[in-house]
Amino acid sequence: MSALFSPLKLRDLTISNRIVVSPMCQYVAVDGEANSWHSVHLASMALSGAGMLIIEATAVEPAGRITPGDLGLWDDKTEEALKKAIDTVREHSRIPVVLQLGHAGRKASSDVPWKGGQLLSAENGGWSTFAPSPVPQKEGEVAPIALDAEGLARLRKAFAEATRRAVRLGVDGIELHAAHGYLLHEFLSPISNQRTDEYGGSLENRMRFPLEIFDIVRAELPESKPLGVKVSATDWMDEGWDVMQSIAFARELKTRGVDWVDASSGGISPKQKIVTGPSYQVPFANSIKFSTGVNTMSVGLITSPAQAEEIVSSGSADMVAIARGLLYNPRWGWHAAAELGATVEAPPQYWRAPPHEHAGIFGDIVHGAR
Template identity: 65%
Template sequence: MSALFSPLTLRSVTLANRIVVSPMCQYSAERGEATAWHMIHLGTMALSGAGMLCIEATAIEPDGRITPGCLGLWDDVTEAALVPVLAAIRQYSSIPVTMQLNHAGRKASSQVPWDGGQLIRVADGGWLAHAPSALPHKEGEEPPLALDTAGLNRIREAFAASARRAARLGIDGLEVHAAHGYLLHQFLSPIANQRTDEYGGSLENRMRFPLEIFDIVRANFPADKPVGVRVSATDWVDGGWTLEDTIAFAQELKKRGSDWIDVSSGGVSPLQKIPLEPGYQVPFAHAVKKATGLTTIAVGLITDPLHAEQLIEEGDADLIALARGLLYNPRWPWHAAAQLGATVEAPPQYWRSQPRDQKALFGDISFGQR
């Protein structure tokens, strides 16, 4: 049996295989509301044959959006906009659907990538970002507003409310976004966090607020459904967050019942220097898994099915998440299954697509016609 196509159970949720559709920002929402684009995009990903689909970074409040086009889940309107999208997925696919909850922190109020991705100043129609400290992401940008006690409480309550809304929507699992330079990563990294209270300074203090948010999300989501965390294992900048810090954070998350850790890297500083190559982040995932035993997701330029199979088989990670690779080839899991001698779920409308030499790709099926 293929290791990549073996099942995995997270609390009450069973994944048919170890392939995850990584949360991918689409910058196509309107006032935080899902649109027809989300129906098309998520519907396509739901029919990919992957074991789990994670909805893009979803803002827990309007000011927490990365861009004006980012998806949100902060009120009845944004919640209602996701209902038809999820209903369509459920009608035609049994894939578990999870969601990544996020607050952009000082990286909020940015242009969408195809318009340059730079900060939108308040004078130009943007909004004032909030962060652990009044330090801009990039030199020359408007500094964010440092969060005070009331601001921290507002964000706590917003994460709790979004978790409850996700539960009402029937979402199968949640991922707390503590990576890529967004708010919770900003608290973790000494590059972005220069507070002098109980949320800054020592590693223990810098971990405090992200751990509080994990506890809040876990407490406001059904106990039988999983909650995981995405982390940046390193800032790729001297004096920043490190792999050793990540392991310490992961150990604390394990104590609190985290169901997985999704190991990425970078994002907190434009000074980062990342040596890109296939599987460049896998050593981080392997180190975290070895140190903690947490169910671990590996990400980052993993596009070869044989490579993905090897990573699972050798225990470097428990799950493989793909993003750009699935945008380029939305049937990547089908092709991987064909290459590895495994099967995937597909709707009957697509059964005729399997090549003649791959009769077992969709399992034991038949397709009659008068």
């Protein structure tokens, strides 16, 4: 029996296998509103054979978008637009749908990646950014506005309201984005957090605001629905956030009922020195899981079914999230099932797709034609 294709229970949600569609920003929303591209993209990913689909980072306020093309969930228009995309997925797939909520912090107001991804000036459509401290992401950039008590209160309200909207949309769970140098990660990392109040300095203080946001979202989310957190397990920088601090953060999250920790890394500064390679981030998920007992999700250069199977079967992580591999091969889960002798769900329109030697990947089905 394939470990990768074994079910996993997350509160009242049971996912059929451990393959997760990683949240992948598409950068084509207009004023935060999803459009037909999101329906096409998400529907394609929903038919991949994965056990869970996480919608891309969705900003809780306009200033929290990474780029002008980011999804948002802050008013009735953004809610209704996202509903259309989710409804398209629901019409054709039973895959559980999770929404990733976040705020880009000082990395907001950036151009889309295929136009360089650099900070946008006001003249070019940019906006003011917010962060724990007035420290720019990159030397020479305009410094963000340090969040005062009023700003922190505004963000607490924004995360709560976005969660209520997500619940109305009927998502199966939420993942909080506290990684990749965005706002919640900025509070955690001493590289970006230079506050001297109760939200800066010690590890306890730097964790305070992200934990407050977790508690707010958990309170708005029905008890039956899971809540996970994506972290950057290390900044890849001296004196930065590291694995031991990530473990401490995961322990605090565990006491609050976190359902998984998605262990990524990096993003806090262009000065980071990342060493990449196949499965290079798996040890982070493994360390967090071993030290805390929390369900973990691993990401990063996981490309082959055998590699994913080994990660789950060895206990290094409970789930694997695939991003670029699924963009390149939107039926990655089908091929993994064929290689590992497992089965996946597919719509009957596709039942005749597999070659004869892999006809069983959809289970005991009958497909006849006149």
